[in-house]
Amino acid sequence: MLKDMINTLNTAIIVAAGSGSRLASQIPKQFLKLNGREILSYSVQTFLEHPEIHKVIIVTSAVYLRSVTSSYPECQVVPGGPTRQDSVSNGLSACSKNTQFVLVHDAARPLIPAYIIDACLQKLTTYDGVAPAITPTDSMVQITSQGFDNLDRDTLRIVQTPQCFKLNILRQAHATGKLDTDEMGLVKQTHASAKLGFVPGAPETMKITHSDDLKIAEIFLGKMEVKQHQ
Numbered sequence: 001m002l003k004d005m006i007n008t009l010n011t012a013i014i015v016a017a018g019s020g021s022r023l024a025s026q027i028p029k030q031f032l033k034l035n036g037r038e039i040l041s042y043s044v045q046t047f048l049e050h051p052e053i054h055k056v057i058i059v060t061s062a063v064y065l066r067s068v069t070s071s072y073p074e075c076q077v078v079p080g081g082p083t084r085q086d087s088v089s090n091g092l093s094a095c096s097k098n099t100q101f102v103l104v105h106d107a108a109r110p111l112i113p114a115y116i117i118d119a120c121l122q123k124l125t126t127y128d129g130v131a132p133a134i135t136p137t138d139s140m141v142q143i144t145s146q147g148f149d150n151l152d153r154d155t156l157r158i159v160q161t162p163q164c165f166k167l168n169i170l171r172q173a174h175a176t177g178k179l180d181t182d183e184m185g186l187v188k189q190t191h192a193s194a195k196l197g198f199v200p201g202a203p204e205t206m207k208i209t210h211s212d213d214l215k216i217a218e219i220f221l222g223k224m225e226v227k228q229h230q
């Protein structure tokens, strides 16, 4: 079936309106190159090619609106806001009313395997919100006024994106005006009865934050390309 003939849509919102201050390059990290291709283009392509994703919205800052619109003609491009949550909110406003599931993804995570999108969509059939997460491999401690407490690593998760919800739940969560660092946190805070869960994430879905992360992502990318050609 043609993607635009379907009357309930699954929409990916790719947030790409940050300035990348921790990476400190002249242009925001989502527009830097990874193996010769713009970082933003990797996740855009993965979502555009996914058979169960019907629309891709890119949220970017005002100065990049025109260039992103011309580079990604298959996507809707909307302006971002001062915080990530504001940018997500603008993306949600651009979703059409027949959107069923919305998948919020960081442009700074270029390497998102399609099987993770599959797993999120599958779990969303019985959950209100789902995100990929991985277990930390290092020892984890919490700093206290006395020193530190050791945490049980097996009970901890590093939460990645896409963070995926039924559109109305995420819209309602944003409409409360409450703040949180990500969508899972916001929905947990605003919808006490929401059924939220995780699927196994992947190390390659790391967020590019500091300049060394670019080199690590290139290694992951090389491994993914080798696997694809096997």
Ligand code: CTP
Pocket: 015, 016, 017, 018, 019, 020, 021, 022, 023, 028, 030, 059, 080, 081, 082, 083, 084, 085, 087, 088, 105, 106, 107, 108, 109, 207, 208, 209
């Ligand atoms: N983001 C956004 N709008 C903002 C801030 C962040 O769309 N106002 C996006 C970023 O472009 C990125 C994702 O949210 O894809 C995750 O944010 P982060 O890694 O913190 O990126 P930056 O905010 O750009 O980086 P930094 O915090 O180092 O400035």
Ligand code: MG
Pocket: 018
């Ligand atoms: Mg940031």
